[in-house]
Amino acid sequence: MTTITAKIVADSIAARSGVRLTSLLLRYPRPIHSELMTHRVFSRNASSSRAIPVERLIQQVIDDPFVPLHWGKNQPGMQAHEETSAPVILYDDAPRFTREGAWLAARDEAVRHARAFAAAGYHKQIVNRLLEPFAHITVLVTSTEWDNWFALRNHPDAEPHIQRLAQAMLQAMDQSVPREVGTLDWHLPFADDEETREAAQRYLRDRLMRR
Numbered sequence: 451m452t453t454i455t456a457k458i459v460a461d462s463i464a465a466r467s468g469v470r471l472t473s474l475l476l477r478y479p480r481p482i483h484s485e486l487m488t489h490r491v492f493s494r495n496a497s498s499s500r501a502i503p504v505e506r507l508i509q510q511v512i513d514d515p516f517v518p519l520h521w522g523k524n525q526p527g528m529q530a531h532e533e534t535s536a537p538v539i540l541y542d543d544a545p546r547f548t549r550e551g552a553w554l555a556a557r558d559e560a561v562r563h564a565r566a567f568a569a570a571g572y573h574k575q576i577v578n579r580l581l582e583p584f585a586h587i588t589v590l591v592t593s594t595e596w597d598n599w600f601a602l603r604n605h606p607d608a609e610p611h612i613q614r615l616a617q618a619m620l621q622a623m624d625q626s627v628p629r630e631v632g633t634l635d636w637h638l639p640f641a642d643d644e645e646t647r648e649a650a651q652r653y654l655r656d657r658l659m660r661r
Contacts, residue, residue, distance in 0.1 A: 451517045453586050454478045454611065456618040460592075460639040463628040470628050473592040473639040474619055479516035480585045482612045485603075491595040497588040500575040504568045508561050511584040515557050520610035521549050529607050557584045590639060596623070 460473040476486075483496065499507065522530025538552035547555060560580045567577045578585075593599075602608065603616035631637065634654075638646045 451515050452479060452519055452611070453514055454614045454618055456615065456622045458622050458626045459590070460637055461623075461626045461628040462631045462635075462637040465630050465632050469594050471592065471594050471637050472596075472623060472626070472628070473590060473637070474622060475639075476589045476591060476615065476619070477586055478589070478615045479611055480582045480587045481516065482609060482615070483587050483589070485609060485612045486589065486591070486615075489599050491593055491598070493592040495590045499578040499582055499585070502574065502578060504564060504574045504577045507574075507578050507581050507585060508564060510586070511557060511561065511581050514586065515554065515584045516586060517550060517553055518611075519614065522610075531606075560584060592637075592639070 455477045457475045458472065459475045461470070462472075463470045478486075480499075486492070487494070502510075520530075521533045521535065523532045523534035524530070525532065535549060537546035538549060539546050540552060540555060560583070564577050564580045567580070568574075600616055600620055603612050604620055605613065608616070634650060636646050636650050638649060641649065
Protein backbone atom coordinates (compact mmCIF):
# COMPACT_ATOMS: atom_id res chain seq x y z
CA MET A 451 0.00 0.00 0.00
CA THR A 452 2.91 2.34 0.57
CA THR A 453 4.01 4.34 -2.47
CA ILE A 454 7.66 5.37 -2.91
CA THR A 455 8.57 6.53 -6.42
CA ALA A 456 11.12 8.78 -8.12
CA LYS A 457 10.76 10.05 -11.69
CA ILE A 458 13.15 12.27 -13.63
CA VAL A 459 11.32 15.30 -15.04
CA ALA A 460 14.36 17.30 -16.18
CA ASP A 461 18.02 16.37 -16.42
CA SER A 462 20.62 18.79 -17.75
CA ILE A 463 24.40 18.99 -17.93
CA ALA A 464 26.25 22.24 -18.63
CA ALA A 465 28.32 22.04 -21.80
CA ARG A 466 31.06 24.28 -20.40
CA SER A 467 31.32 23.22 -16.74
CA GLY A 468 30.01 19.66 -16.83
CA VAL A 469 27.75 20.38 -13.83
CA ARG A 470 24.65 18.18 -13.83
CA LEU A 471 21.32 19.66 -12.71
CA THR A 472 18.55 17.13 -12.07
CA SER A 473 14.89 17.49 -11.13
CA LEU A 474 12.95 14.53 -9.77
CA LEU A 475 9.26 14.16 -9.02
CA LEU A 476 8.98 12.15 -5.81
CA ARG A 477 6.11 10.51 -4.02
CA TYR A 478 6.66 9.10 -0.55
CA PRO A 479 5.02 8.80 2.90
CA ARG A 480 4.24 12.17 4.46
CA PRO A 481 5.84 11.24 7.83
CA ILE A 482 9.37 11.14 6.33
CA HIS A 483 9.09 14.53 4.62
CA SER A 484 10.94 16.29 7.45
CA GLU A 485 13.96 14.05 6.77
CA LEU A 486 14.25 15.30 3.20
CA MET A 487 13.79 18.91 4.35
CA THR A 488 17.02 18.76 6.35
CA HIS A 489 19.02 18.64 3.10
CA ARG A 490 19.37 22.35 2.37
CA VAL A 491 21.20 21.97 -0.94
CA PHE A 492 17.89 20.87 -2.50
CA SER A 493 15.41 23.19 -4.14
CA ARG A 494 12.00 21.79 -3.18
CA ASN A 495 8.34 22.32 -3.89
CA ALA A 496 5.81 20.06 -2.19
CA SER A 497 2.09 19.45 -2.34
CA SER A 498 0.30 20.99 0.65
CA SER A 499 -2.22 19.31 2.92
CA ARG A 500 -3.92 22.71 3.22
CA ALA A 501 -4.76 22.67 -0.50
CA ILE A 502 -6.39 19.23 -0.66
CA PRO A 503 -10.14 18.92 0.05
CA VAL A 504 -10.82 16.77 3.08
CA GLU A 505 -12.77 14.06 1.27
CA ARG A 506 -10.11 13.79 -1.44
CA LEU A 507 -7.37 13.27 1.13
CA ILE A 508 -9.56 10.79 2.98
CA GLN A 509 -10.00 8.81 -0.22
CA GLN A 510 -6.23 8.86 -0.75
CA VAL A 511 -5.50 7.44 2.69
CA ILE A 512 -8.18 4.79 2.13
CA ASP A 513 -6.97 3.79 -1.35
CA ASP A 514 -3.23 4.21 -0.81
CA PRO A 515 -2.38 4.60 2.88
CA PHE A 516 1.11 4.74 4.27
CA VAL A 517 1.65 1.41 5.99
CA PRO A 518 5.19 0.74 7.29
CA LEU A 519 7.35 -1.43 5.06
CA HIS A 520 9.66 -2.21 7.97
CA TRP A 521 8.32 -2.97 11.44
CA GLY A 522 11.26 -2.27 13.71
CA LYS A 523 11.44 -3.91 17.11
CA ASN A 524 11.94 -1.57 20.06
CA GLN A 525 15.57 -1.23 21.12
CA PRO A 526 17.97 1.52 22.23
CA GLY A 527 19.27 3.91 19.60
CA MET A 528 17.92 5.30 16.33
CA GLN A 529 18.17 2.10 14.26
CA ALA A 530 15.82 -0.85 14.49
CA HIS A 531 17.45 -3.49 12.32
CA GLU A 532 15.40 -6.32 13.81
CA GLU A 533 11.72 -6.52 12.93
CA THR A 534 8.78 -7.82 14.95
CA SER A 535 5.37 -9.20 14.05
CA ALA A 536 4.01 -9.13 17.59
CA PRO A 537 0.21 -8.77 17.75
CA VAL A 538 -1.23 -5.50 19.07
CA ILE A 539 -3.86 -5.27 21.82
CA LEU A 540 -6.01 -2.20 21.22
CA TYR A 541 -8.78 -2.86 23.74
CA ASP A 542 -8.91 -5.08 26.80
CA ASP A 543 -12.02 -6.91 25.61
CA ALA A 544 -11.08 -7.09 21.91
CA PRO A 545 -9.10 -9.71 20.00
CA ARG A 546 -5.48 -9.01 19.19
CA PHE A 547 -4.73 -7.28 15.91
CA THR A 548 -1.95 -7.99 13.47
CA ARG A 549 0.50 -5.11 13.14
CA GLU A 550 -1.04 -4.14 9.78
CA GLY A 551 -4.56 -4.50 11.09
CA ALA A 552 -3.84 -2.28 14.09
CA TRP A 553 -2.21 0.34 11.86
CA LEU A 554 -5.21 0.43 9.52
CA ALA A 555 -7.54 0.60 12.52
CA ALA A 556 -5.68 3.77 13.54
CA ARG A 557 -6.13 5.05 9.98
CA ASP A 558 -9.86 4.35 10.20
CA GLU A 559 -10.09 6.27 13.48
CA ALA A 560 -8.26 9.23 11.91
CA VAL A 561 -10.72 9.17 9.00
CA ARG A 562 -13.67 9.07 11.40
CA HIS A 563 -12.36 12.00 13.41
CA ALA A 564 -11.50 13.99 10.26
CA ARG A 565 -15.02 13.59 8.93
CA ALA A 566 -16.44 14.66 12.30
CA PHE A 567 -14.32 17.81 12.34
CA ALA A 568 -15.25 18.58 8.72
CA ALA A 569 -18.94 18.11 9.50
CA ALA A 570 -18.56 20.55 12.40
CA GLY A 571 -17.29 23.17 9.97
CA TYR A 572 -13.54 23.10 10.54
CA HIS A 573 -11.22 24.14 7.69
CA LYS A 574 -9.19 21.56 5.80
CA GLN A 575 -5.94 23.08 7.07
CA ILE A 576 -6.98 21.77 10.50
CA VAL A 577 -8.82 18.60 9.53
CA ASN A 578 -6.19 17.23 7.19
CA ARG A 579 -3.53 17.24 9.93
CA LEU A 580 -5.30 14.24 11.42
CA LEU A 581 -4.77 12.32 8.18
CA GLU A 582 -1.11 13.19 7.52
CA PRO A 583 0.40 10.18 9.36
CA PHE A 584 -1.29 7.93 6.81
CA ALA A 585 -0.88 10.11 3.70
CA HIS A 586 1.68 10.48 0.92
CA ILE A 587 3.22 13.67 -0.40
CA THR A 588 4.36 14.67 -3.88
CA VAL A 589 7.57 16.69 -4.04
CA LEU A 590 9.64 18.23 -6.83
CA VAL A 591 13.34 18.24 -5.91
CA THR A 592 16.09 19.91 -7.93
CA SER A 593 19.81 19.95 -7.16
CA THR A 594 23.35 19.69 -8.44
CA GLU A 595 24.60 18.22 -5.15
CA TRP A 596 23.56 14.68 -4.30
CA ASP A 597 26.58 12.99 -2.71
CA ASN A 598 25.70 13.83 0.90
CA TRP A 599 22.09 12.74 0.40
CA PHE A 600 23.00 9.34 -0.97
CA ALA A 601 25.81 8.82 1.55
CA LEU A 602 23.40 9.37 4.45
CA ARG A 603 20.11 8.04 3.10
CA ASN A 604 21.17 5.15 0.89
CA HIS A 605 22.77 3.51 3.89
CA PRO A 606 21.84 0.50 6.06
CA ASP A 607 21.49 2.77 9.11
CA ALA A 608 19.05 5.16 7.41
CA GLU A 609 15.35 5.13 8.25
CA PRO A 610 14.01 2.29 6.06
CA HIS A 611 11.46 4.31 4.08
CA ILE A 612 13.80 7.17 3.25
CA GLN A 613 16.41 4.56 2.31
CA ARG A 614 13.90 3.13 -0.20
CA LEU A 615 13.33 6.65 -1.52
CA ALA A 616 17.07 7.27 -1.92
CA GLN A 617 17.44 3.96 -3.76
CA ALA A 618 14.59 4.86 -6.13
CA MET A 619 16.17 8.27 -6.79
CA LEU A 620 19.60 6.77 -7.43
CA GLN A 621 18.17 4.24 -9.86
CA ALA A 622 16.27 6.95 -11.74
CA MET A 623 19.38 9.12 -12.03
CA ASP A 624 21.58 6.21 -13.09
CA GLN A 625 19.14 5.38 -15.90
CA SER A 626 18.78 8.97 -17.12
CA VAL A 627 20.96 10.60 -19.76
CA PRO A 628 21.20 14.36 -19.09
CA ARG A 629 20.59 16.83 -21.90
CA GLU A 630 23.57 19.02 -22.72
CA VAL A 631 22.71 22.71 -22.35
CA GLY A 632 24.54 25.83 -23.45
CA THR A 633 24.89 29.21 -21.77
CA LEU A 634 21.47 30.48 -22.85
CA ASP A 635 19.63 27.18 -22.43
CA TRP A 636 17.30 26.73 -19.50
CA HIS A 637 16.43 23.85 -17.19
CA LEU A 638 12.65 23.92 -16.77
CA PRO A 639 10.84 20.88 -15.33
CA PHE A 640 7.52 20.08 -17.04
CA ALA A 641 8.28 22.42 -19.98
CA ASP A 642 8.90 21.17 -23.50
CA ASP A 643 11.63 22.55 -25.78
CA GLU A 644 9.39 25.22 -27.33
CA GLU A 645 8.17 26.48 -23.95
CA THR A 646 11.76 26.59 -22.68
CA ARG A 647 12.91 28.64 -25.69
CA GLU A 648 10.01 31.07 -25.29
CA ALA A 649 10.76 31.55 -21.60
CA ALA A 650 14.43 32.22 -22.31
CA GLN A 651 13.56 34.71 -25.06
CA ARG A 652 11.14 36.59 -22.77
CA TYR A 653 13.81 36.77 -20.09
CA LEU A 654 16.39 38.16 -22.51
CA ARG A 655 13.90 40.74 -23.91
CA ASP A 656 13.04 41.90 -20.39
CA ARG A 657 16.71 42.30 -19.51
CA LEU A 658 17.39 44.31 -22.66
CA MET A 659 14.40 46.58 -21.98
CA ARG A 660 15.64 47.32 -18.44
CA ARG A 661 19.03 48.50 -19.66
